Amino acid sequence: MRVDELEELQRQVLAALRAPLVGPSRERTELPLSARVMPESFAATAERYLTPSAALTPPARLELYHRQYWFRLLDALTDDFPALRSLLGPRAFAALLEAYLDSAPPRVANLRQLGADLPAFLASGAVTTPHLVCAQELARLEVAWLTAFEAAEAPPPTAAQLSTSALALQPHVTLVALRSHADSVWHRANESRPRGRVRPPAATPARFVAVFRLALARQMERLHPAAHALLASLQEQGSLAVALEAAAPLLPARRGSALVESWFRKWTAERWLALREPA
């Protein structure tokens, strides 16, 4: 078998593994094989490349890998998005994940990064999902939670560098602007891990949160709109002066500067800020 023939075999077999789950193939690996319900191309690939065993036909053998492919990825995403699952319910959540994996097959070695593009997928309108806005925002919060787990920590600025150097947020800090009560839904889903669904509250005031890591523990915290504007500007442009300007209209008329000072004390103590890497 030449290398180009091996490459074609590998391309065809992986394409078969990526074939959507259908009917009983959605059940667990140990259930009776159902290759008969798979598409004809699936059986053709199996027959072309695989031998039968004493007990299994080539399509049945390939189906073991097919289920393994899907269940491994679905299980990993289910572990990483418990709040989103609580919001949508198991059926809609599973349908969302299958559509996501169908549209964006994995390209990352670390399974914890498998769902990184799920918020963008939800925002793309490719699927119809209940509570769409809340679902998108929950997905962003849960990706931020994963990011806070394993993102790097860059050198923090010294007190003098705060005003003289270009700044950024630490890689483990994510800002999320919310139009829904996604943070409340997230807290309820994660605190109690309910078996049932968590429905979003009806009112949807704008709010801002930061997800970050402090002494290796992950945290989520609501932000004042001015604090969000300040941090978002720092993240985007790096200039303290520009960030203060962006936050100014959102600060209360009285004690605004004291508020900003208290935020910087906290952000410095909790290492939210980093020196901006040269472009």
Add this chain to the structure above:
Amino acid sequence: MSANRFNAHSALGVGVGLRAPHLDDLFAAPEKLPLDWFEIIAENFMVDGGRPLQTLEQVRSRYPVIPHGVSTYVGSAQGLDPAHLRRLKALVRRIEAPWVSDHLCWGAVDGHTSHDLLPLPYTSEVARLCAANIRQVQDVLEVPFVIENVSSYAEFRASTMTEWQFVTEVAEQADCGLLLDVNNVYVSSVNHGFDPRTYLAAIPAERVAQLHLAGHARFESFIIDTHDAPVADAVWQLYAETLARLGPTPTLLEWDAQLPTFAELLAEAGKAAKLLAEVTAAAAPGAARAG
């Protein structure tokens, strides 16, 4: 003896896979546990910071840690992923790993990964490709790179040799060590209808750097390598026979799903340690005369 150049002449005994739900028990233990080492899934620690790397340092301060990869894919027709190798090398350096293992398999095409360990057609051409890829990995990592036989549920029409002939040919062409997974041999032997003892006897003993044990799930017409159960009796028997042939060999118990308590995991690892101790005692100088 399987202390050899492929495992840095290691005298490690029995270890287990490091899994997050066991960390509290591991770190709460007042004394060193009856374990010689831990194996980590390399990809879970090829990250930039945070808890994974801090956990790794905590474990390393008390036990040797060996990285075990699941996505180098030395059987990929399209070759290796240089970015993946760079990240793997960074991990190897960070933890000063004496050796690294991964699987003799493929799993990715055109940048899309299956997150599975897929079997290969067993031919001389494919063996040459795998050996070339393994040599490249060894050149990059600068520590011994050891390849593991995978369990499988399918065989290819294109194969022209047995799996054990293929594994041997790859290892010899690449001049690499082997991580012999006894459970995988057993699982494949049932699924494909061969004698596992024929397989195990054919593996070049001098290349075996490490052994794996794990549990599996038996269904009516096939076995799945689930790593979610105690080691089966038949696999314990094969392990004992393998140790008798190889001599004392670093052994790792894998348990990845339906995790037991840490105490139960230690008890299962203890079974391997007992068998390993018996072989070690028998291999000690003077043991034959004393017996």
